[in-house]
Amino acid sequence: MSMAGMRRYRSFFWPAVLILIGILALLVNAGVVSTDRLSLLADLWPLVLIVIGLELLIRRGLPGQAGDVAAVLIVLLAAGGAVAYIALAPNPSATNQLDSSETVGSLDHASLELDAGAATITVVGSSSLDGDLFRAHITYSGTKPHVSLDRSSGRLQISQGNGSFGVFNARRFTLDLQISSSIPWTITSNGGAATETYNLAGVPLKSMAINTGASREDITLGKPSGAVPITINGGAVTVHLHRPPGAAASVNVSGGAVSLEFDGHQNHAIGTLQESTGTETDTYRVDVSGGACTVTMDVAAPSV
Numbered sequence: 452m453s454m455a456g457m458r459r460y461r462s463f464f465w466p467a468v469l470i471l472i473g474i475l476a477l478l479v480n481a482g483v484v485s486t487d488r489l490s491l492l493a494d495l496w497p498l499v500l501i502v503i504g505l506e507l508l509i510r511r512g513l514p515g516q517a518g519d520v521a522a523v524l525i526v527l528l529a530a531g532g533a534v535a536y537i538a539l540a541p542n543p544s545a546t547n548q549l550d551s552s553e554t555v556g557s558l559d560h561a562s563l564e565l566d567a568g569a570a571t572i573t574v575v576g577s578s579s580l581d582g583d584l585f586r587a588h589i590t591y592s593g594t595k596p597h598v599s600l601d602r603s604s605g606r607l608q609i610s611q612g613n614g615s616f617g618v619f620n621a622r623r624f625t626l627d628l629q630i631s632s633s634i635p636w637t638i639t640s641n642g643g644a645a646t647e648t649y650n651l652a653g654v655p656l657k658s659m660a661i662n663t664g665a666s667r668e669d670i671t672l673g674k675p676s677g678a679v680p681i682t683i684n685g686g687a688v689t690v691h692l693h694r695p696p697g698a699a700a701s702v703n704v705s706g707g708a709v710s711l712e713f714d715g716h717q718n719h720a721i722g723t724l725q726e727s728t729g730t731e732t733d734t735y736r737v738d739v740s741g742g743a744c745t746v747t748m749d750v751a752a753p754s755v
Contacts, residue, residue: 474534495533502529546623549589551598554582555631558605560657562637563630566610567596570624572640572647576632576654576673583631590625605634630654642666652695663688674698675733685741692737692748699729702737704746712747 502525509521561584565572580586585607589596596611611624630636632653638660640647645666649659652673661668663685670681671693683690694700704711705723712718713726726748739746 470530474530495536498529498533502526546590546592547595549591549596549598550587551589552586553584553600553607555584555633556602558584558602558634560635560637561605561607561630563628563639564606564608564610565626565638565640566608566642567624567626567645568611568643570611570626570642570645570647572626572628572642572645573650574626574628574630574638574648575650576636576652577629578632578653580629580631583629584634585631586629588627590623592623596624658682661685669693672698672735675700675735677733679735681735681737683737683739683741685744687743688739688741689745690739690747692735692746694735694748694750696750698750699727699731699734700737700748701725701727701734702739702746702748704739704744706739706741706744708743710745712749714749 505525509525513521563574563585584600587598587609589598589609591611594611596609598607598609600607609626609628632655635655635657636651637657638649638651640661640663642662643664645663647661647666647668649668649670652671654673655676656672656679658679659670659681661683663683665687666685666689668683668688668690670691672695674695675698681692692700692702702711702713703723703725708719708721709724710717710719711724711726714728716726718724718726737746737748
């Protein structure tokens with residue numbers, strides 16, 4: 452691009468930016484657009500790359516005045532699209548609620564898969580759901596969560612994907628989930644920074660796997676049937692496990708700085724710690740790994 456073309460480009464670009472800012476200011480002052488919607492501007496960084504790429508193509512294909520006119524139109528269309536997006540797109544800070552439930556029907560087992568990034572999750576086993584397999588109440592902002600049940604496999608999925616480029620926008624996801632204790636469950640949770648509470652004292656648990664970044668887990672277990680694996684992988688994790696009196700368990704913690712308190716016996720190490728009690732066939736086999744792990748296993752289930 453020649454110096455003259457560059458000067459023309461700049462003379463078009465910055466007035467368009469000022470026009471966009473002025474339009475947004477007018478819309479905010481008029482009450483058409485709320486100030487909290489301005490965070491949606493962070494979603495539009497790919498648009499800047501698109502505009503730059505289109506302008507480069509046009510400058511090469513349409514030199515002179517035709518290229519200048521096309522560049523102006525591109526910038527104006529992009530500015531208009533940005534204003535429309537901020538005015539009409541779902542508000543990322545607005546709080547919404549979603550309720551969902553399904554009946555047990557003919558299912559004799561079920562699996563739960565959670566995928567919600569940063570979240571607060573509470574899962575409680577219940578024997579008083581009146582034939583329902585689950586009842587979910589979700590408070591969220593941003594993308595609407597997805598709840599689905601595959602009856603052919605008993606697979607219950609609850610997730611909240613990121614439906615935009617708003618990587619800088621904070622999202623809220625709070626799940627209160629009741630699951631039927633009348634059938635066995637397999638539980639998997641994949642997330643980022645999460646606080647999760649599982650009260651599974653009455654649930655026949657087949658296995659449990661938690662994959663997380665940094666999280667706090669509080670898990671109340673019932674009596675095991677067979678060898679029940681519980682696997683937790685993460686960056687920095689704090690895990691509190693509670694089992695009923697007389698239930699056998701083994702706990703293996705590995706990673707960087709690890710801490711394990713097993714029935715009041717506490718150890719710290721760099722690397723690996725192991726504790727176990729009982730040699731029964733019915734037992735919990737817990738494996739926790741991460742950069743920094745703090746794990747407790749006890750028989751004093753907290754009040755609910």
